[in-house]
Amino acid sequence: MRLGILTGGGDVPGLNASIKAVVNRAASDGHEVVGIRRGWGGLLDTDPDDLESLAANSLALDPGVVRTIDRTGGTFLHTSRTNPAKVREADEPSFLSGGRTDDGPRDHTAHVLRVIERLGLDALIPIGGDDTLSFGLRLHEEGVPIVAIPKTMDNDVHGTDYCIGFSTAVTRTVIFVHQLRTSAGSHERLAVVEVFGRYSGETSLVSAYLSGVERAIISEVPFDIDRLGDLLMRDKAANPSNYAMMTISEGATLGGGEMVQGEVEDAYGHRKLGGIGQLTSELLKERTGSDMIHQQVGYLMRSGSPDSLDLMVAINYAVMAADLAIEGVHGRLVALRNGNYVNVPLTVLGQGVKRVDVDALYDRGEYRPKIRHVDGKPMFLY
Secondary structure, eight states, X not given: OEEXXXXXXXXXXXXXXXXXXXXXXXXXTTOEEEEXXXXXXXXXXXXXXXXXXXHHHEEEEOTTTTTTGXXXXXXXXXXXXXXXXXXXXXXXXXXXXXXXXXXXXXXOHHHHHHHHHHHTOSEEEEEEOHHHHHHHHHHHHTTOOBEEEEXXXXXXXXXXXXXXXHHHHHHHHHHHHHHHHHHHHHHTOEEEEEEOOSSOOHHHHHHHHHHTOSEEEOTTSOBXXXXXXXXXXXXXXXXXXXXXXXXXXXXXXXXXXXXXXXXXXXXXXXXXXXXXXXXXXXXXXXHHOOOEEEEEOGGGGTSSOOOHHHHHHHHHHHHHHHHHHHXXXXXXEEEEETTEEEEEEGGGGXXXXXXXXXXXXXXXXXXXXXXXXXXTOOTTOO
């Protein structure tokens, strides 16, 4: 067999380990693996009639090529947020740009299908979040054998309790929060730590729970700045070191407001987030008079090497995906459910949005985790 593998969307620690495990598993049974560069962008940019284009956008992978890639984070295949079903004129390769009658996005799925056929792929293993895997679902519906691996720091892919990258993101955030305590305490300030999380606030919630910060604002629950300010000043006064800290999801919203985001949409209709932490910090300073520390953790959450849990899951997901592809089982998403490795129909991706169970895990009035009973819950409380 000839398997393809690609990584799309934001990078997370564990991707290289997953790529290596797929290659080693396939090679052990005499199968070939082709790496697609820059996610779906590599397939979009490939001219199937041009050998140089094929070579520039794909790479033959064997155990020798991937021998050391798992020693670092990120993805050595590179990544992109390309959506071949919605390609803007500016992102369209020149050999596909003919015949345009307008400047709107065009669907080049048919071209991707031709490239997959030209590469001779018997199955394709995309590693990504909701956006990347949504196009994988589209290809599945077009008849391409797909076995998907979920990854995202937000841990919000529907159908699985766990996505590659989440543990490392939380671990890093907890470390940074504890390090910031020295400055917050030394200067007797309020500290606002902004973390990734567009629609799901799990990263903010779990990081706050584990690091013991006073308050956590999550994407699912709009917040009142005056109420938050009162709570934090009460926390500050109760702390012998006279400081208080909070986490906030990048997708959080003030009551009656919208997410703080840029103007330009990506290929999946999302605008870049970032800024709610700064805005919250400024508003808190106005209302409380306290000096502030604002820290946007951002890309530090996803950079560097994975922790041992992300390594474990990345490798096991990869072995599962390769096994399924080799066995001819397609249209599946590898997953963790209730602590067990399973595979579920890929169509689960279109069945909803995975978000924090607010009633079970969050105190809306106090803006903090509310975790009383964990018996029977999955490891990360989802």
